[in-house]
Amino acid sequence: MRGNFIKPSAISKPSKRLGHIQANELPPLPPPYEDLNNLTLSGLKDEKIANIEASLDDTVAIGIPRPKNKEEEEKYIRAFLSGLRKLFEKKNNWGFLQPLLLSMEYCAKCQTCSDACPVFEMSGRQEIYRPTFRSEVFRRLYKKYIKPGGKLTSKLTGDIDLNWTTVARLAELAYRCTLCRRCASVCPIGVDNALITHEIRKLFSQEMGIAPKEIHEKGTLQHLRVGSTTGMNPVAVKDSMDFIQEEMEEITGYKLEIPWDKEGADILLLHNAGEVLAWPENVGAFAIIFQAAGISWTFSSEELGYDVVNYGLWYDDVQMARVAIKHAEIAKKLKVKKMIIGECGHAHKALAVIADRVLTGDLNIPRESGFVILDEIVSSGKIKFDPSRNNFPVTLHDPCNVVRAMGIVEPQRRILRKIAPQFREMTPHGVDNYCCGGGSGFAIMSGFNFAEWRTLVSSRKKFLQILDAFKGEPQDVPKYVCAPCSNCKGAIRDILEYYHAKERSHIYYGGLVELIVNAMVDMKKPMIKFDEESF
């Protein structure tokens, strides 16, 4: 079935699947990647999806168990309706009610948002991924079941059946949008389809306990229980950091002291703990820069104090508030002047923006983006740089949560213009950037074939942008995608691997601080070594 003929009401009509990714409908990759244009998703194995809901498209993000009988089905529907009502009650949703209502009421269905959405575009314009498809389904449910007289007027305002298929597909569909808010930024009216997606996710999590396990069980629950979504407890993190300290000395020849739990330090530096495991050089580079600039800072070894991620941002207000409050309590205990967020986009938004509506009194400790202080350090002249050490093509990926959500656009660029002579922008960039495709939890979700869907569809636009930024560069010249966000780095790592970009175009990726340290005159040896694992 060609996606284009599906109407929102189709969501309730049971079928094997509603949308389907076809290789020949995806926007083509340029040379030397044409042979990969026939890549498509490996099919879901029947025995794997026998007992779960998988009728939305070719992948599964949550895997909701199928109800065993009519009663169970009814139970799901009742719970859904009860959650739907709560989303529109002030006591249950005071934080987002106003923008949600505005987004429910004022969409003119002009479809301007559709062309802005990378998932929709890169899927070959699969109707189910259109930003307004999901929103319209939800809007119709809202109008029918929440608005007074809705059942009577629904024939006029657009009807929809509420059954198990609708509920289950809607839950899955809420995880086909990266919450990048590119659609919202172009909507002439100011309707926010990403917010609608976010609220749908909340309904499922907060009322029905339904969310992908990577972000709930292994995510926020593990974070609050053990101290980190990586599963690292304080002992493990300190061990890893000791190792990083040694390795950094080994790599750069620079003697590093990492401060822990220093009460009264000016700054509490918070990283995504994923960096410690996957990109330890990022954590090390931050430490070198702060030390070299003579900054008074500390890490915290308390549970949660070494992992700034907040997966609650993507799907659950309560989990989000619990994590943010813990972070603030730790900073308060250490009596720091401010908290600095490292290269993690979601943490930027969660801690600096959304937590602003949660933290009060003594817990409202100033929070600042790491890019701002890095910019200050680089421009201050406290550290000597030799930009020629970064004399290779560099492009910058903008994390959505940093640029679009917070308006932090210039600091990271000022730094690159200073230290990377061959820096060039992607098109478009800044507040108009495209998501890496890994936003809102996608980068860590890999159940079934979801990671494949991500690389093939939601990250495809980013891959095309990266190739475009390096167009015309000789094949054998190493090229660097600066992706200053752990989540984005994960997504970009996966696309580069999936499309063999390292072998075919010598494209590498890494963070911002690695480039800064690489250009520091005091470093005896280079930090960035292409073709070599640095750790």
Next chain:
Amino acid sequence: MEELNWWEKEIKSSLYNELKFMIPEILFLRGVWLENRQVWKVSFPFHFGLYMLLATLVLLFVGAVAMIFGAKITAGGSTLSLLIYYLTILVGFIGLTLGTVGGTGLIYRRVSDPALKNYSSFADYFNLAFLFLFFVSGLLTWLFHDHAFDGARAYIYSLLTFGGQPEGYTSSRSFLGEGTIVLASLVMAYIPMTHMSHMFMKYFLYHFVRWEDKPNFKGSRIEAMILKNLGFKPTWAAGHIGADGEKTWVDIATSGPTRNK
């Protein structure tokens, strides 16, 4: 937030910048022009037509008031009445024409483009058709009965004077003219009830959704509001929330099943 210690800096918000953005946005649909040129081609005339008719209404009102004070709004009056007279005709005519053209285009697009059609409900078509009908009947009235909007002005005059007739005006009632008046009144009553008020709601959407970035400072009004909201007792049912209808948001956010290992 791009600045070091942003919370110590004065928050710059400028009315000038805001107007510089909002005026082209509301009047000329700047966003649609930039992001969706195809839709703009029909959406702009439609919206601009509506605004022009709003202006016409104001001009008719001014004219009627002037008449109450004895002025004559004709082609041969004082400079002011001349101005009102011709401006009403010009603005009214352009408004009606643009509205009709834009309305035709919007309806055509909505039926012919599956991306729009699939998302349109009966109410969407009804709203459009309703406004379109108003534009067309207005245009026809102008064409056949009321080239100078004298009839329309006389109607407002009679509203303001509780049934009075402007001096020297001989009413020539027409089916079209009355139809237009009924439609115009319905349009004015109906728009606020539908999503069509988005033209004006934009102001709120942009302010409170898109641009809302007032930080919460200790002791601020926002903090007081947050504290009040944190006192609500949520009823979310999922197990991990631990809500029982008695615990407040504060209780829930500072505890939770996850802390009890």
